[in-house]
Amino acid sequence: MTTQIERFSFAERVSHWTSALCFLYAAFTGLALWSPRLFWLSGVFGGGETVRAWHPWAGLIFSVALGVMFKRWAGQMQLDQDDQVWLAKSHLYAQHIEAGIPESGRFNAGQKMMFWLQSASAFFLLLSGLVIWFPEVAPRSARLIAILLHPVCASVSMGGIIVHFYMSTLAVPGALSAMVHGTVSRGWARSHHGKWFREVDGR
Amino acid sequence: MAVTTVAKLVDTSLCIGCKACEVACQEWNDQEFTLGVFNNTYQTQPDLSPSFWNLIKFNEHVDDGVNSWLMAKYQCMHCADAGCIKACPAPGAIVQLPNGIVDFKQDNCIGCGYCITGCPFDVPRLSPTSKKVYKCSLCSDRVGAGMTPACIRTCPTNCLTFGSRTDLVQLASIRTAELKEDGFMDAGVYDGPGVGGTNVLYVLKHASEPEKYGLPKDPRIPWTVSLWKGPLKWVANAAFLGTALGAMLHYLKFGPQERHDDDTD
Numbered sequence: 001m002t003t004q005i006e007r008f009s010f011a012e013r014v015s016h017w018t019s020a021l022c023f024l025y026a027a028f029t030g031l032a033l034w035s036p037r038l039f040w041l042s043g044v045f046g047g048g049e050t051v052r053a054w055h056p057w058a059g060l061i062f063s064v065a066l067g068v069m070f071k072r073w074a075g076q077m078q079l080d081q082d083d084q085v086w087l088a089k090s091h092l093y094a095q096h097i098e099a100g101i102p103e104s105g106r107f108n109a110g111q112k113m114m115f116w117l118q119s120a121s122a123f124f125l126l127l128s129g130l131v132i133w134f135p136e137v138a139p140r141s142a143r144l145i146a147i148l149l150h151p152v153c154a155s156v157s158m159g160g161i162i163v164h165f166y167m168s169t170l171a172v173p174g175a176l177s178a179m180v181h182g183t184v185s186r187g188w189a190r191s192h193h194g195k196w197f198r199e200v201d202g203r
Numbered sequence: 204m205a206v207t208t209v210a211k212l213v214d215t216s217l218c219i220g221c222k223a224c225e226v227a228c229q230e231w232n233d234q235e236f237t238l239g240v241f242n243n244t245y246q247t248q249p250d251l252s253p254s255f256w257n258l259i260k261f262n263e264h265v266d267d268g269v270n271s272w273l274m275a276k277y278q279c280m281h282c283a284d285a286g287c288i289k290a291c292p293a294p295g296a297i298v299q300l301p302n303g304i305v306d307f308k309q310d311n312c313i314g315c316g317y318c319i320t321g322c323p324f325d326v327p328r329l330s331p332t333s334k335k336v337y338k339c340s341l342c343s344d345r346v347g348a349g350m351t352p353a354c355i356r357t358c359p360t361n362c363l364t365f366g367s368r369t370d371l372v373q374l375a376s377i378r379t380a381e382l383k384e385d386g387f388m389d390a391g392v393y394d395g396p397g398v399g400g401t402n403v404l405y406v407l408k409h410a411s412e413p414e415k416y417g418l419p420k421d422p423r424i425p426w427t428v429s430l431w432k433g434p435l436k437w438v439a440n441a442a443f444l445g446t447a448l449g450a451m452l453h454y455l456k457f458g459p460q461e462r463h464d465d466d467t468d
Contacts, residue, residue, distance in 0.1 A: 033315060035436060036294045048293050048313035049334065095457055135316030136329045143320045147290075148427040148435070155439035159446045166450035173462050191463035 004183035005200055012072060013182055019065035026058040027158055034151060056133045063126045070119055076106050077116065082195075083109035103194030114164055121157035124149055206301040209346060210281075210368035211355060214378050214406040215416065216387075217362035218274035220259055222247060224354035224363065228257040231342060231353035251277060253330035256339040257354055260417050273409070275416035276354075276363070279326045279339040281305045283399030286424040289432050290321025303368065303402045304343045309335040323398060323422040341402070371404055378406045397423035 008016070029051040032041035042051040079087075082102035086093070086109040089101050093110070107115070128146035131138040138146070168175040172192070178184045189197040225247055229236055234255065239248030245261045262273040285305045291297045296311040297318060307318075307327070314334035318327045327336045342352035350356070355363040364371060375392045382390035391410025395401035401422075409415055 033292045036292055039292055039294055042313075048311075052313040052315050053334075094453065096460055132316075135319045136331070140320070140325065144425050144427045147317065147320055148431050151431060151435060151439065155435075155442055159442050162443065162446040162450060166454070170450075170454055170459060172460050185463070187463040191461075 022062035208303040227357035281402035286321035287318035290317035
């Protein structure tokens with residue numbers, strides 16, 4: 001038997017899954033509003049008018065949930081010297097060649113990059129989204145920028161989430177369970193996040 | 204037989220500002236009129252609204268100390284290359300009829316307002332109550348029944364003419380020539396070549412300065428709209444598919460990371 005150690009607190013898991021659900025809703029309804037060819041997706045979510053009414057709210061709740069995560073994690077997501085080396089050798093990491101790759105703290109450099117990518121795109125999605133939400137109020141010049149910025153950021157963020165989704169479900173066994181149950185085994189912690197393991201293990 | 208492209212000619216030099224066309228538009232389209240804002244002009248109201256699709260703009264103009272009005276009929280221009288259609292995500296919400304009329308079908312409209320951003324002439328108006336967008340339909344219902352649009356039917360001065368676009372382009376050039384004979388050397392036709400030609404044509408006394416009439420100098424679909432609805436789609440689609448494909452290939456080649464559930468230290 002292995003002893004489990006806490007990886008994500010209840011608050012962290014709630015904010016993560018709140019943002020995840022809102023993200024999925026906003027992503028699929030966003031695709032429906034993105035192109036007439038994908039408009040059929042709006043039917044899955046209650047029709048075009050419903051989608052137009054709710055997509056902004058989903059985005060707003062997503063922003064709040066992500067804001068909670070940002071506040072908790074931004075400090076831990078700063079890249080250090082080891083992370084620079086990690087990034088330089090990330091192609092080895094991808095091939096599961098771990099020799100010479102520095103141990104990670106609570107988050108590895110890849111996760112940190114994902115965090116900043118998602119935070120930055122979410123920030124601009126929120127700004128441009130507010131402009132698109134109220135076309136009759138927002139000035140025309142702002143709308144012209146927003147209609148371009150919003151899908152660009154959405155594409156970046158959705159592309160990132162495809163990677164995030166793949167890493168957390170298929171590529172790294174144990175990661176999904178950590179975000180659902182909040183705990184990981186000691187062995188998992190030591191091998192994936194060695195520095196963090198020694199901090200929390202305290203021995 | 205190919206369907207004739209219909210058009211409306213507005214000879215601004217003949218407009219007397221009687222606003223009969225505004226009333227006819229309101230009556231035929233069964234619009235309520237609510238008093239707007241009085242802003243010290245003779246205009247009915249400062250701007251178009253969801254229930255006011257045709258506004259005569261009284262543009263005040265001073266030339267050599269002489270005051271005059273440059274009347275301009277402000278409504279949908281029925282562009283051949285329509286920015287509203289390009290921007291609209293809802294199939295069937297904006298249709299371009301074979302006769303060239305660009306018509307909004309409110310049943311299919313989802314109220315996103317993208318058409319407002321796509322329109323180079325700033326014409327569509329979103330109703331806060333119905334959450335649908337409205338604009339001039341060039342009386343597509345009347346035209347479909349062989350009648351003339353309400354505004355044109357009621358115009359007392361022949362400022363407005365309805366007919367085939369080809370005929371009206373000819374008429375416009377005749378009127379331009381007449382204005383030039385009268386000494387308006389800057390007279391010309393405004394027909395929006397940047398949007399593939401508009402089906403509302405203007406004869407202007409000051410054709411080199413359409414801004415004086417409240418008309419954009421060189422109307423085009425905004426480049427951000429064209430980029431958004433054109434190349435960006437392909438870049439984004441390629442990025443999504445590429446990422447998903449990359450993930451699949453990675454899994455097939457390298458598989459998952461090793462599990463380390465044992466605790467042997």
